[in-house]
Amino acid sequence: MTTVIDILSWVFLTGGGLFVFIGGLGALRMPNLYTRMHAASLTDTMGAVLVLVGIMLQAGLTLATIKLAAILLFLLLTSPTASNALASAAILSGLQPQEGTVRPGGASE
Amino acid sequence: MTILGLVYYWVFAILLMIGFYAVIAKPNLIKKLIGLSIFQAAVFLLFITMGKVEGGTAPIFQDGVSLYSNPLPQVLILTAIVVGISTTALGLGIVVRIKEEYGSIEEDEIQERDLQ
Amino acid sequence: MIIILFGIFLLALTVITALAIVQSESLFAAVILTGIFSLLMAANFFLLDAADVALTEAAIGAGVSTVLFLGALALTGEQERSGSKNRLLALGVVTITTLIVIYATFDKPRFGDPAAPVHQHVGPWYLEKTPELIDIPNAVTAVLASFRGYDTIGEVFVVLTAGIGVLFLLSARTTARPENMQPPKESHQGLRHYLVPRVVGRMLIPFIFLFGLYVQFHGDYGPGGGFQAGAIVAASIILYALLEGEEAALRALPMRVLQWLIAGGALLYGAIGVMGMLLGGNFLDYSVLASDPIAGQHIGIILIELGVGITVTGVLLSVFHAFAARGKV
Numbered sequence: 001m002t003t004v005i006d007i008l009s010w011v012f013l014t015g016g017g018l019f020v021f022i023g024g025l026g027a028l029r030m031p032n033l034y035t036r037m038h039a040a041s042l043t044d045t046m047g048a049v050l051v052l053v054g055i056m057l058q059a060g061l062t063l064a065t066i067k068l069a070a071i072l073l074f075l076l077l078t079s080p081t082a083s084n085a086l087a088s089a090a091i092l093s094g095l096q097p098q099e100g101t102v103r104p105g106g107a108s109e
Numbered sequence: 110m111t112i113l114g115l116v117y118y119w120v121f122a123i124l125l126m127i128g129f130y131a132v133i134a135k136p137n138l139i140k141k142l143i144g145l146s147i148f149q150a151a152v153f154l155l156f157i158t159m160g161k162v163e164g165g166t167a168p169i170f171q172d173g174v175s176l177y178s179n180p181l182p183q184v185l186i187l188t189a190i191v192v193g194i195s196t197t198a199l200g201l202g203i204v205v206r207i208k209e210e211y212g213s214i215e216e217d218e219i220q221e222r223d224l225q
Numbered sequence: 226m227i228i229i230l231f232g233i234f235l236l237a238l239t240v241i242t243a244l245a246i247v248q249s250e251s252l253f254a255a256v257i258l259t260g261i262f263s264l265l266m267a268a269n270f271f272l273l274d275a276a277d278v279a280l281t282e283a284a285i286g287a288g289v290s291t292v293l294f295l296g297a298l299a300l301t302g303e304q305e306r307s308g309s310k311n312r313l314l315a316l317g318v319v320t321i322t323t324l325i326v327i328y329a330t331f332d333k334p335r336f337g338d339p340a341a342p343v344h345q346h347v348g349p350w351y352l353e354k355t356p357e358l359i360d361i362p363n364a365v366t367a368v369l370a371s372f373r374g375y376d377t378i379g380e381v382f383v384v385l386t387a388g389i390g391v392l393f394l395l396s397a398r399t400t401a402r403p404e405n406m407q408p409p410k411e412s413h414q415g416l417r418h419y420l421v422p423r424v425v426g427r428m429l430i431p432f433i434f435l436f437g438l439y440v441q442f443h444g445d446y447g448p449g450g451g452f453q454a455g456a457i458v459a460a461s462i463i464l465y466a467l468l469e470g471e472e473a474a475l476r477a478l479p480m481r482v483l484q485w486l487i488a489g490g491a492l493l494y495g496a497i498g499v500m501g502m503l504l505g506g507n508f509l510d511y512s513v514l515a516s517d518p519i520a521g522q523h524i525g526i527i528l529i530e531l532g533v534g535i536t537v538t539g540v541l542l543s544v545f546h547a548f549a550a551r552g553k554v
Binding site for chain 2: 232277315352537
């Protein structure tokens with residue numbers, strides 16, 4: 001039983017790490033603020049959920065699991081709010097989101 | 110283990126000098142204050158590194174653990190962190206007043222205006 | 226082995242962040258990077274078994290310090306003028322000093338060595354005597370509050386003095402020449418027109434406050450204590466001030482109450498010390514506060530930590546209001 005829990009938590013932790021990596025890669029490669037935030041929000045949601053569930057599996061049914069669940073709830077509440085506030089601030093300071101995509105050939109949709 | 114064991118002290122030296130460079134080479138007063146707080150953080154890292162005992166854990170007594178890290182450097186650094194934020198707050202107050210009186214927070218512009 | 230590699234990874238991130246801070250020209254980016262730097266330092270401290278210090282660095286360094294820097298940035302400029310005069314000389318001095326310090330570190334005891342001189346004299350004595358004389362699980366709180374209580378009362382008075390200093394500097398009526406100040410922003414309305422941060426923020430404020438109280442009173446049993454709790458409670462009220470506006474926050478907790486908080490915490494600490502003298506012991510001797518010396522230590526530690534928390538909350542909030550109210554010329 002503990003082996004099953006160990007393997008499951010390994011899967012969750014590795015998946016969480018993968019999503020964090022993808023989020024970071026997206027934040028580097030995306031062209032402007034809004035698309036970068038969209039990529040970074042991947043880290044805040046899937047990355048945080050998978051990593052914390054992986055750790056909760058390791059902690060078993062102790063007080064630590066309840067604290068981890070509280071941390072997860074807090075993160076899920078505050079990270080989207082922070083992205084919203086960031087995007088509002090960006091719109092206020094005049095940064096307009098680009099319409100469509102621009103390909104190297106020059107044609108935009 | 111010796112080389113790996115010295116990495117923390119080398120990082121202390123590097124961070125110390127990065128903060129010090131910001132204090133002496135950057136003319137902006139707020140950049141100097143930020144450099145000072147990096148300098149302080151490097152010193153904290155040195156003390157906490159010296160307090161760690163291999164195989165020990167945080168100095169909070171629990172059942173089944175017999176080896177703890179040294180609590181004394183941690184106590185000193187707790188005090189130091191709070192004193193650091195106090196001096197930073199006071200420094201920022203002075204910078205705001207300098208901006209109001211001199212119109213600039215760049216060091217050479219302030220010295221020019223002083224000489225007038 | 227994995228722990229050491231992870232430690233080196235965190236240290237590398239810290240050094241890269243510090244380099245980015247020094248060379249970035251936008252002060253706003255530098256301040257946010259300083260917040261990230263403080264959080265990475267907190268992670269490093271946690272890896273080095275310093276749980277209390279990590280909590281303090283995260284709460285004060287990454288939390289309150291960033292807010293104070295941003296408050297000062299709003300009153301000064303955001304762009305740094307580039308170019309410094311003595312850059313090569315400064316680089317030379319810095320490089321030579323780094324090499325000297327690295328050369329000096331070869332004499333230091335091996336990392337984690339239990340036979341190092343720092344672990345020989347007072348450290349083991351504190352670890353041995355805490356269960357016997359004070360009987361609380363958190364040895365750091367025991368040393369901070371009881372064995373080295375004189376240092377902590379000095380620290381409370383340093384925080385008090387800094388608060389008084391900032392209030393002196395920034396409460397004077399501004400005689401600024403009009404061309405020097407930034408144009409007053411109409412930001413003292415708070416985030417009144419932004420629904421999402423306001424709703425979520427107002428929902429979170431009581432929980433942050435509750436967590437601050439938890440950290441205050443659980444300092445004996447786990448990482449925590451007065452300084453961390455003061456910073457967290459101040460953060461919850463600063464969040465309220467950011468969301469609802471400066472006047473609403475000053476109506477909720479007026480400056481008079483904050484002045485009472487600043488002085489009251491230090492007064493409580495000093496009063497416990499004097500009470501020790503009046504009951505027959507020395508200054509800040511808690512064993513005489515109750516009939517059983519260990520119960521007396523518990524009472525003394527809880528009360529002085531409360532005093533510390535109250536003063537730190539008052540000072541951090543006063544400093545924040547001093548910066549925030551300055552923008553309205």
